[in-house]
Amino acid sequence: MKIVFVCARFYPSIGGVERHVQEVAERLVAKGHEVTVVCERQRAHDESMSNVEGITVQYLFLVRRASSKNFRIWLALLQRARLFATADIVHIHDVFVWYVPLRFLLFFKPVFTTFHGYEGVYPPAKKAVLLRRLSAALSKKTIEVGAYIATWYGTKPDVIVYGGATYLITTPPPMLPKKTLRIAFIGRLAKDIGVKHYIKFFSILKKKHITHTVEIYGDGPMKKSMQHYGTLHGIVSETLDAVKNADLVCASSYLSIIDALSFGRPVIALYGNPLKQQYLEEFPLRKYIVVANNPQKALEDYTNLMKHWDAVQVARETQNTFSWDSVVKTYRSIWKK
Numbered sequence: 001m002k003i004v005f006v007c008a009r010f011y012p013s014i015g016g017v018e019r020h021v022q023e024v025a026e027r028l029v030a031k032g033h034e035v036t037v038v039c040e041r042q043r044a045h046d047e048s049m050s051n052v053e054g055i056t057v058q059y060l061f062l063v064r065r066a067s068s069k070n071f072r073i074w075l076a077l078l079q080r081a082r083l084f085a086t087a088d089i090v091h092i093h094d095v096f097v098w099y100v101p102l103r104f105l106l107f108f109k110p111v112f113t114t115f116h117g118y119e120g121v122y123p124p125a126k127k128a129v130l131l132r133r134l135s136a137a138l139s140k141k142t143i144e145v146g147a148y149i150a151t152w153y154g155t156k157p158d159v160i161v162y163g164g165a166t167y168l169i170t171t172p173p174p175m176l177p178k179k180t181l182r183i184a185f186i187g188r189l190a191k192d193i194g195v196k197h198y199i200k201f202f203s204i205l206k207k208k209h210i211t212h213t214v215e216i217y218g219d220g221p222m223k224k225s226m227q228h229y230g231t232l233h234g235i236v237s238e239t240l241d242a243v244k245n246a247d248l249v250c251a252s253s254y255l256s257i258i259d260a261l262s263f264g265r266p267v268i269a270l271y272g273n274p275l276k277q278q279y280l281e282e283f284p285l286r287k288y289i290v291v292a293n294n295p296q297k298a299l300e301d302y303t304n305l306m307k308h309w310d311a312v313q314v315a316r317e318t319q320n321t322f323s324w325d326s327v328v329k330t331y332r333s334i335w336k337k
Helices: 016-030 066-078 081-085 096-105 126-137 148-153 195-207 240-244 254-262 274-281 295-306 311-321 324-336
Strands: 002-006 034-040 049-052 055-060 089-093 111-115 141-145 159-161 181-186 212-217 248-251 267-270 289-292
Touching: 002 016, 016 034, 016 055, 016 089, 016 254, 016 324, 066 081, 066 096, 081 096, 089 096, 089 324, 096 111, 096 126, 111 126, 126 148, 141 148, 141 324, 148 274, 159 324, 181 195, 181 240, 181 254, 195 212, 195 267, 195 295, 248 254, 254 267, 254 311, 267 295, 274 289, 289 295
Parallel strands: 002 034, 002 089, 034 055, 089 111, 111 141, 141 159, 181 212, 181 248, 248 267, 267 289
Antiparallel strands: 049 055
8 A cells, every 4th residue: 555644844854743653654664555654854964865663754845935835836746746646545634735736636535634732823713723623624534642732733543642651661670769860852842832830940959958850852942941950952863861770750741741650750741831731631542741830849749759650660650551563553553444
């Protein structure tokens, strides 16, 4: 089966959508499917045509002028009309607007869409909500990453997913009592994910004379504020060591939370608005993470959580709950219906 995925960014770019698409595409290739990813080139030295773990990647030009971006991408995709016309499955990840001209040109071709998140603006802009609804209406079936999307965008997904555990381990590294609490912060350094609350949390630890270190993995407009509270590493391609060496992970995205829990590591997830609160509260393994918008309460809840923490049980349940193979089955099931 020939499958075409369209997404804003892909390898070598780093991010949740990029990882989701790659994890799914690699498993489809392993099952004998032919997968092509069409995405925007992010670096001038990216190849125009490439192959990533058996996935054919077609990088579009690097667009620097936002005013002409959609128009140029429409032309680029129209030039690839044959690729889409001959595909068995066309699946869009978030950027349905890119596909609009082809949606009407290839009216006979069913198209599927996955909505991965929101635009980082609270509340979502009316234009964004309208575009999301139109994209869903023009799609045969839709997948949403998280139940909160339907609430804030008024959409009705055919299925909801969260992602899979990347680190499949039988026994997580032991969490031994230490004099220093090692914290790993993983995520975008922006206001909408509650960075100011994390800063207050680190300040409280200092005031209470709780010896700790903070390794910060991420980038964003609030990095200057965050760098005063730990070591800033920026965006990294692999967070295995960050999670493995941490006693506590501060994260507010599904994949980072799943990674931490799959290693048996406790998670503190702070939020700064009702959308992010729902995002976190509806997480399937909510019982294993501290969700709060009050840093002081977060510390109290974390202390109580650790009194009964069983790293092996948490890791086992996380790996049983979140599987990329299961996500792939979800994709294949909606394509068949």
